[in-house]
Amino acid sequence: MTEERDLHPLEEKLLVYLEENGGSSDTDIIERSELPDEGSFRRAAEWLLSRELVTEVSRDEEEFVELGPLGIGNLEAGITPELAMLREAAGGAGSLQDIQKNTIFDRGRWGSAFGSLMKTGHIVKDADGIHLTCEPAETVFQKVWDLVYEPLAAGGELGMALLPEDVALIVKDRSPKRGKTRAEFSVNSVVTRMLDITAEGRIALKAAKENITIGAITPQVLADGTWKNARFRRYQLDIPPSQIHTGRLHPYRQFLDTVRKRFMALGFTEMRGSLAENEFWNNDALFMPQFHPARDIHDVYFLEDGIEVPHPEPELMERVAETHENGGITGGRGWNYSFSRQQSLKTILRSQGTALSARTLASNPEIPGKYFGIARCFRYDQVDSTHLPDFFQVEGIVLGEEINLRHLLGLLKLFAEEIAGASDYKFLPGYFPFTEPSVEMHILHPVLGWVEGGGAGLFRPEVC
Incomplete structure (x- = not known):
């Protein structure tokens, strides 16, 4: 049983109110009891609930809308x-x-x-x-x-x-x-509880009324001798502390969430994937030959031996290998080299977001369909004020039976205006191993001037 010396003055005031009025709601107690404010009530209520001197009879939660x-x-x-x-x-x-x-x-x-x-x-x-x-x-x-x-x-x-x-x-x-x-809106929850005093609470309150309880030793208490006939309230170390909410999303994370929301508003479906990838999906499925200098540009991080991601289906591996070696069923000539399946299965940290597109293309996507991904990628770089070894790429693919370059330029125009908020932009020829034709979009920044906004193109038949 909890001794009377455990009662804080705030606890005693709350117990007195509940003993006199019976079960009461939060609102009634705050308005009518002798507790000085809502914060004092909240503290006293949690203390007494943790000691089972009061009980929560009921709890109702109601949500209210406000304008954001x-x-x-x-x-x-x-x-x-x-x-x-x-x-x-x-x-x-x-x-x-x-x-x-x-x-x-x-x-x-x-x-x-x-x-x-x-x-x-x-x-x-x-x-x-x-x-x-x-x-x-x-x-x-x-x-x-x-x-x-x-x-x-x-x-x-x-x-x-x-x-x-x-x-x-x-x-x-x-x-x-x-x-x-x-x-646009803010939805706030308001919880209303009904509290009542327990039998143990009545015993503790009765004992507290019959005795003097001291919570602090002051010069006056020492001088007048009050302490001689009083009980000292002990420290309660197991009382749940008040919660402190200090976390907040990083501004860059907020920006990425904004980009995600805008793509979804345009009807795109999000692609997701593991940070660990094998060279098959990161490069080979995108028709990047294993000797191509574009792979040197990436400078990927290889994971330790024994760390693997699920292998592609054997039939898919053979089809990609044949495409690299002689063009396979694509009508092309391939790269005319001996494809290494062992190298294709090496595990790396994903170096480009297009790996998500490669996996999506191989998973029987909807046609027509629109997909996007915000991919965290890793490449070796000298760390300084503007460079880190990891970064995010926004990746997107649009699938259709009659997609052509005009559709692509129209989509890039839409992205420049809706995602980047740009009013001035231009398109320049580009090169990527897995697209033909390829294009780079540049947007005019009011301070930095022309900056690259992204690369795009039509997938080669060897990829699709």
Whole structure:
């Protein structure tokens, strides 16, 4: 049994209230007890719960919606990007580029709205432009405005339980994830508990009332002799400490998450893979010959002997080997050398994100289909203020029966505008062992000038 000297003055005040009033909610105790503030109540409650002097009779959790920074901006604009885009399309706007000329929202917000409307099926896009599939007033985004924005603009509280399922899903999806602050909504949980005093709590309270308990030795206590007939409250070392939340996402991680979100808004499916890879997927499946100088450029990190990743299927290994040696069934001539299967199975740290694309192409992907990956890659480099031995590559592939160079340049233009936020860009011829033709995209940075934005091309038949 807990002795009376264990009771802190805050604990005693809480026990007194519960003894006099019976089971009570957090809110009632904070408002009506003699505890000075909510923080004091929280501390006393946790202490007493840990000692089983009070018990939690019930717990109810309710979620409430608030507007985040983007939502406040929408409210100030008087409309959301989705509703604005629907109205622009209904008014005859023929393309995303036409709509993005409206400066009520920036290009990134328009792009995200376009992806959301395509995903929900409220608009479709064809060669003639953007078309509505229903009236703007019939969309879920109008319901979001009516059921979320308008009540919050009026200054009231809005519980998630009051929202229809389709509206609640959008609110949840657009509330901030860990480490992110710029979001349209904020969903906060409010927990209400009912607490009551236990039999042990009554005994401890009765004993505390009958005795003087001292928590600190002061000059006055020593001078007047109070300490002679008092009990000293002992230190309780097993009380759970208050939580300290110090973690936060690194700015670069936040940037990568933003890139991921924009690709997914454009309808891409994410590719993922292991950091450890074998040379087969990293190079050979991409038709990079084992003697090619491009492999020297990568300067890969080889893992110790005995560390392996799953081998490719034997049939696939033989097909790739034959393609390297004589072209196989591709119609090409290959590289005319003896392909080493042993070298192909050496384990390395992934040196290029295209390894994800190679694995995806070999896994019967959907056609038509769009895939992207944010791949952490490793290459030897001298470490300084701008270089590390690891970095991230954004990789993407678009599959279709009639994909050509014009489609590729159109996609690069879209990425320059929607992902990089660039308004000035150009395309230059490039070379990559696994694509033909190949192209490099350069974008104009306001301070750095022209910088390379990425390489691209059409996969050679030997890869596909």
